Amino acid sequence: MLTTDGPGKSLRARAKGEGSVKRYPIVLFLLAVTGSFALAKEHPGKAYIEKNGYHGPSTCEAQGCHPGTAKMFLGTVHWKHASPVGNVDNLTPGKEYGMKNRIYTMCNGNDIVNNLKEIPPNPKTGKTKFTGCNTCHPGNHISDVGSTGKDAENAIDCLVCHSLSYDFRLRQPYKDAAGRVVMGQDRSVKAALSVGKPGVKNCMVCHEAAGGGVLIKRGFAFTKETDVHAAKGMVCVDCHAAKDHRIPTGFDPNNWASDGVRVSCGDCHEASPHQDKDLNRHVARVACQTCHIPKTGGALAKDFTRWTQGPDGFFEPTTLRKEANETAPVYAWYNKTVTNTPTFIGPKGSRGDKESKIYPFKMYEGKAYFDRKTGKLLSMDFAPPMATGDTLAGVASAAKTLGIQEYDPVPGWQVIYFGSSHLVTKKRALSCENCHAPNGVLNFRALGYTEEEIRKLTSPELYFDKMAEKQKEDW
């Protein structure tokens, strides 16, 4: 790998020290050049917007700019919150899945059962508030997740992703004269005049606080302190580079919806990225993330059956949380297909499967209600428990929305393996002894190795001479 956490080295020095990287120097050069242009050059249409104001997508598409973009955007995961999913067990063929309709224990609700709404008043304070999974949907809630047509096109909040001067005081839910819950937008000229490629903050507005709070779900911060790519000045869309607003994603076992385009380390980095041949041999069966993302973070467990009351009187699911880089991953073979059962969502794969590599995962455990009759996980509308702490009222509300008439709720746990593809480091990457010492991070037995193989894999014979040499060089 070419990148480094350490400041002060020139790009050439890094490249020389770390072997070849496809397109990477060129990409960085272009980033620097286009970045400085982006700062210097204003987005076309300034005069038009100043004269006519900003009215949403119709302004973006005026004068022949961005024609058809709004209609195209309605077909993306960011609007639909769902897509066809081809690599996950036990799904209904032909049905689309995503945060629109999934039921799992990081969220336990979804856009349908936990639709943005005003929750009942808290009995103690009499206060209420707006909440819902689709709070982050880039529409106005009247045109909501998966909606189509002209109204939907006009409702797209282009600027929440593309403006660097968005005023988030305006992106708040409220009730209109008809009593409908509307999500506000900043459609000011000021916001419209600072449009461009989305920066880290544009993405993190939603992705940082998903799952119930800052860094709860994914557990990573994309900052220069926590990720080597961020330290280089890269932004999310440098890797997740969209085409027609279809945004490439990896194969996270718990992130099912995709726009059908994928991103991987190999898009920029060579198949043999290290100078050291021994390290390059690992690449065949060990994912880059395994060594270069040694830690995870975020929520490690949540209990949706027991909500905790905050000082404001409202309740939240009881959550065990950690910071970025504070938890250890679990390692497993993964062939990019997914086991999906009520009690486990995680990677499929094995040592014998040549499509499988060893990947690190963020392990998460969530407690929620299951239906004793069917064994299936039940969903929850957050409005009742948020107001009163009554979790079964939340289950009842969700069941009513979904047309489930009979169920017998019983608490239980679900284990989820989240993909771990951020918090990338070179400086703290795993070294030989981190895996090959007897107390190393890899559980070779669980990974399918025999006792004899484990004895060899955890012997210093494997790496002693190499590390002794390196030690001499380092000192």
Add this chain to the structure above:
Amino acid sequence: MKRFAVVFLLFAVALAATVFVPASASADEIKMIGVITKIDISGPDAATATATLKDNKGGGLVTVIVNDELTLDKFKDHRIVVGDEIRLKYEVKDGKNVSKYFRKTAGC
């Protein structure tokens, strides 16, 4: 006996100091959760801000200096506003409270 009384007195004073000295007098990190009552920031280019929080435990007001870029940016574009509940860690440096960690408690 007199010596014993002196030793006992010294021990009691040391114990009292440990128990009763306010946390803010220590250089250690102090944690609290509270609601923002005021944010002072001088403008879009400001490199520092102050925020006043009402401590959920006891209701006392704590004013902290915020220097980290991420939080300052959230003040500037109003992703963090007065009324938000914050999980805060801060240190006392030269008599001033300096934020080390400033996060909204709420999620989606």
